[in-house]
Amino acid sequence: MSGLGKESFFRLSREMIDFEKINADHWPEVWTILEPVFRAGETYPYPMDTSEAEAKAYWMNPPLDSYVAVKDGTVLGVFYIKPNQPSLGAHVCNCGYVTSPAAAGQGIGAQMCEWSQIEARRLGYSAMQYNLVVATNTRAVALWQRLGFDVVGNLPKAFKHAKLGLVDALVMHKEL
Amino acid sequence: MSGLGKESFFRLSREMIDFEKINADHWPEVWTILEPVFRAGETYPYPMDTSEAEAKAYWMNPPLDSYVAVKDGTVLGVFYIKPNQPSLGAHVCNCGYVTSPAAAGQGIGAQMCEWSQIEARRLGYSAMQYNLVVATNTRAVALWQRLGFDVVGNLPKAFKHAKLGLVDALVMHKEL
Numbered sequence: 225m226s227g228l229g230k231e232s233f234f235r236l237s238r239e240m241i242d243f244e245k246i247n248a249d250h251w252p253e254v255w256t257i258l259e260p261v262f263r264a265g266e267t268y269p270y271p272m273d274t275s276e277a278e279a280k281a282y283w284m285n286p287p288l289d290s291y292v293a294v295k296d297g298t299v300l301g302v303f304y305i306k307p308n309q310p311s312l313g314a315h316v317c318n319c320g321y322v323t324s325p326a327a328a329g330q331g332i333g334a335q336m337c338e339w340s341q342i343e344a345r346r347l348g349y350s351a352m353q354y355n356l357v358v359a360t361n362t363r364a365v366a367l368w369q370r371l372g373f374d375v376v377g378n379l380p381k382a383f384k385h386a387k388l389g390l391v392d393a394l395v396m397h398k399e400l
Numbered sequence: 401m402s403g404l405g406k407e408s409f410f411r412l413s414r415e416m417i418d419f420e421k422i423n424a425d426h427w428p429e430v431w432t433i434l435e436p437v438f439r440a441g442e443t444y445p446y447p448m449d450t451s452e453a454e455a456k457a458y459w460m461n462p463p464l465d466s467y468v469a470v471k472d473g474t475v476l477g478v479f480y481i482k483p484n485q486p487s488l489g490a491h492v493c494n495c496g497y498v499t500s501p502a503a504a505g506q507g508i509g510a511q512m513c514e515w516s517q518i519e520a521r522r523l524g525y526s527a528m529q530y531n532l533v534v535a536t537n538t539r540a541v542a543l544w545q546r547l548g549f550d551v552v553g554n555l556p557k558a559f560k561h562a563k564l565g566l567v568d569a570l571v572m573h574k575e576l
Contacts, residue, residue, distance in 0.1 A: 270486050313559055
């Protein structure tokens with residue numbers, strides 16, 4: 225590794241991650257990643273008692289394009305890309321990302337976000353919008369900002385956080 | 401009318417409008433109101449070639465609660481109320497309003513908006529959010545502002561206007 229700066233090492237480590245379209249074989253691992261997020265009720269609005277069948281039907285079907293981040297045969301994260309609005313607003317996509325707790329702190333969220341932007345462009349989208357970034361999820365807000373997203377709106381008390389009650393949520397946006 | 405100021409007359413005229421839950425008997429009139437809006441592609445993102453069957457399936461079923469504004473047996477406008485997000489964001493509703501071209505300029509949009517806020521409170525919502533108010537629809541923007549809505553976000557180039565191309569859209573919000 226001598227002679228490689230921090231940025232070069234980051235680039236090397238990125239190459240070890242594959243991004244694949246989700247398939248039924250990934251699902252059991254994906255569910256172990258999603259389930260704790262639903263149960264916690266701190267970052268996504270889906271029902272806290274979402275069943276595996278409901279989650280599978282949502283994540284594995286249109287209008288979602290869902291992907292997994294895989295390293296050495298292990299799923300480290302999952303995300304989706306979908307149109308944020310019907311026809312005349314369908315050039316803007318919406319995405320959601322969940323990183324495996326076992327892979328926290330390795331930059332998987334950032335890599336999923338960057339790769340999703342490339343894929344979204346390939347799918348024909350011209351912008352990416354997050355509709356409900358929970359304001360108390362400050363790590364996520366900071367990460368999306370670092371990756372070029374602007375806070376374009378603040379929704380007062382828009383999210384019923386399981387522990388904190390009603391908290392604000394942000395609308396974030398990036399032109400692709 | 402002597403002794404009645406402008407405000408009193410407004411209140412009297414309001415009382416002539418009934419708001420009813422939409423039903424199948426309303427639909428033919430409702431479709432004559434909705435169809436030109438879809439075909440125009442200037443205010444709502446739904447496909448410009450939306451069929452009557454598609455529109456009916458959307459407007460007459462959950463998760464939408466849809467209503468008509470009726471005066472002397474004629475439908476003058478139609479609107480819906482629905483949760484803007486799943487579970488942990490479902491305390492905020494989203495609405496859409498369409499006034500009959502034949503009733504333009506009579507304040508029907510304002511009355512539908514005001515009545516929808518009362519109904520939304522009754523349904524248990526604590527706030528109302530419009531996700532995609534087309535910025536070039538300046539009359540609508542001014543109306544919602546007059547009725548207490550704040551512009552809480554600006555979405556650059558979020559709407560593909562049939563005549564103007566990509567234009568901004570606004571996120572508007574009111575606590576109920």
